[in-house]
Amino acid sequence: MSKKITALIILSFILVSVGVVFGAFQLAGILQAKDGIKQSSNHDVTNSDGHHSSNDQASGVVIDLTSQSKVSMDIKDFKYEKPKIKIKKGTIVTWTNQDAIQHNVMKEHDDDDTPHDPPSKDEVKPDVLAGQLLSRGESYSFTFNEVGNNPYHCSPHPYMKGSITVVE
Numbered sequence: 001m002s003k004k005i006t007a008l009i010i011l012s013f014i015l016v017s018v019g020v021v022f023g024a025f026q027l028a029g030i031l032q033a034k035d036g037i038k039q040s041s042n043h044d045v046t047n048s049d050g051h052h053s054s055n056d057q058a059s060g061v062v063i064d065l066t067s068q069s070k071v072s073m074d075i076k077d078f079k080y081e082k083p084k085i086k087i088k089k090g091t092i093v094t095w096t097n098q099d100a101i102q103h104n105v106m107k108e109h110d111d112d113d114t115p116h117d118p119p120s121k122d123e124v125k126p127d128v129l130a131g132q133l134l135s136r137g138e139s140y141s142f143t144f145n146e147v148g149n150n151p152y153h154c155s156p157h158p159y160m161k162g163s164i165t166v167v168e
């Protein structure tokens with residue numbers, strides 16, 4: 001083998017090696033970039049969840065209102081103003097609708113994932129957490145006399161959620 005051919009083979013080998021290494025770096029770069037995109041889009045999803053998701057309405061911080069005997073909150077922009085609260089047994093809670101669309105308050109029950117009929121005003125009972133539809137400015141009150149957790153929702157908009165924990 002002549003020295004020229006040997007030198008050519010070595011040179012080709014070096015060129016191929018450099019090519020492979022360079023290619024690997026580029027690939028790594030692309031993967032990293034992809035990862036970055038994924039991460040940032042995940043981040044955006046989290047952000048929009050934080051502001052708009054209905055799940056968030058029920059997964060927020062519990063507000064401790066055990067020092068109050070009367071609690072009132074608005075229903076506004078398809079949300080209960082204080083979605084998660086803790087109250088003392090015997091507390092009366094009043095919801096007032098501020099939306100042009102009618103809302104109500106109804107304790108969690110079977111098949112409540114789809115919109116369903118709320119009780120009529122005549123069907124509302126003082127010991128059952130299930131209120132009639134409220135037009136703008138109307139209120140519904142319920143006195144919580146039993147210790148326990150009371151998840152509730154809006155009948156026509158079941159994604160509107162809240163919960164009331166009653167303690168001794």
Ligand SMILES: [Cu+2]
Nearest residue numbers: 103104154157
């Ligand atoms: Cu509603």
